[in-house]
Amino acid sequence: MVELICSPSFTLLLITIALKMNFNNLSDMIPLDLASEVLSLLETHHLPKKHLLHREGRICRHIYLIQKGVARTFFYKEGKDITVHIAAEGELITAIDSVISLKRSRYNVELLEDSEVHALSYQALHSLLEKHPHYEKYMRLILEQLYAEGADRIEEFLFYSAKERYDNLMNNKPGLLNRVNLGHIASYLGITQETLSRIRKSP
Amino acid sequence: MVELICSPSFTLLLITIALKMNFNNLSDMIPLDLASEVLSLLETHHLPKKHLLHREGRICRHIYLIQKGVARTFFYKEGKDITVHIAAEGELITAIDSVISLKRSRYNVELLEDSEVHALSYQALHSLLEKHPHYEKYMRLILEQLYAEGADRIEEFLFYSAKERYDNLMNNKPGLLNRVNLGHIASYLGITQETLSRIRKSP
DNA sequence: TACATTCTTTGACATTTGTCAAAAGGCAGG
DNA sequence: CCTGCCTTTTGACAAATGTCAAAGAATGTA
Secondary structure, three states: OHHHHOOHHHHHHHHHHHHHOOOOOHHHHOOHHHHHHHHHHOEEEEEOOOOEEEOOOOOOOEEEEEEEOOEEEEEEEOOEEEEEEEEOOOOEEOOHHHHOOOOOOOOEEEEOOOEEEEEEEHHHHHHHHHHOHHHHHHHHHHHHHHHHHHHHHHHHHHHOOHHHHHHHHHHHOOOHHHOOOHHHHHHHHOOOHHHHHHHHHOO | OHHHHOOHHHHHHHHHHHHHOOOOOHHHHOOHHHHHHHHHHOEEEEEOOOOEEEOOOOOOOEEEEEEEOOEEEEEEEOOEEEEEEEEOOOOEEOOHHHHOOOOOOOOEEEEOOOEEEEEEEHHHHHHHHHHOHHHHHHHHHHHHHHHHHHHHHHHHHHHOOHHHHHHHHHHHOOOHHHOOOHHHHHHHHOOOHHHHHHHHHOO
């Protein structure tokens, strides 16, 4: 039993990585020593709603794992804020335009509820990989999975109407509706709040 | 001088990888032995316009590097074909929904000109990485870059109008216009051919 | 060159989505 | 419980994009 030998965070990390990879059998995929090493790098924080995990204009040096709560990545376009990513329990969030390239970010990362998050320094992760190159394989597997997910989201915009995109989101992440403002969900879907409101009414 | 010690394909591969990573100094980034090993895995083919590098319903087991020519990934939605990716010289193309997961693909990969392509077996690449785990790092760097590119394309749909997306494409890949049917470009931008035609007229 | 085929543009109109303004609803703090 | 703030819905209208049909342009082939 994984639970018996792991702290809650450790278990969560294992599960998170496993989910990202769509595998059922954890122990087959992720070696315990990797999970353990990564765990030792995490810093856990309890933070209030509206706290910014990352602020635009700065270089983002962390990846955040949501233990409890919800967060979104957004930025401003002509005064309006646009949500590009939403993450809940067990998911990862960061300023993707900065953490890899180390350029200044256009994004903000904001908590939408009082939350508990684990911060993973990207630099520390790199050092870990430097020290144990055999872990690189798992990073690659996770990135392959993330890349495929990104491709799916692009597909959504190419073939699905706003209503279909909303329906898909509801099927894939029910529950999100009750926790995230419809305005944020609308911009995440690439539409206005008014249009989303009307879509929700229609049969 | 890289050219002096490399075959054209070898040079191309180096440059391709380097471009994907947005780095200027090739030798700093990609070790020659890796490039050389990958080169040994490539199978070069000369193929005619309209040839399908990959057909939907099958499992895709290769990544293709375009040496000369243009290719697109597309699939059918309600009878119409929709282009999801376009690659020209020095770029990579594959059925991304299949090559990682080994599921049956919804995509076709089609040549738009008589082309010369290098096929890289994903299995062979995995074996290579298995044998030389220290290469994993470079795979990860490439994937990180690809992931960030995907995030940029999602952003395009979130904040830019059809006209702005067209203008961006023209700025980033001029030349594509003369080689790819406007119908394919339209679906790649997520609009109809008629709308693209009108956008091109407008000031 | 002439023909057939494919690609691109145009027109008329329908549908979807956006914009602006205001009203209605929900929730937290006093 | 009231008040004020934030969220969500609604209405009227504008703008963007899609659909269908047809004409025009370009291209390849006999």
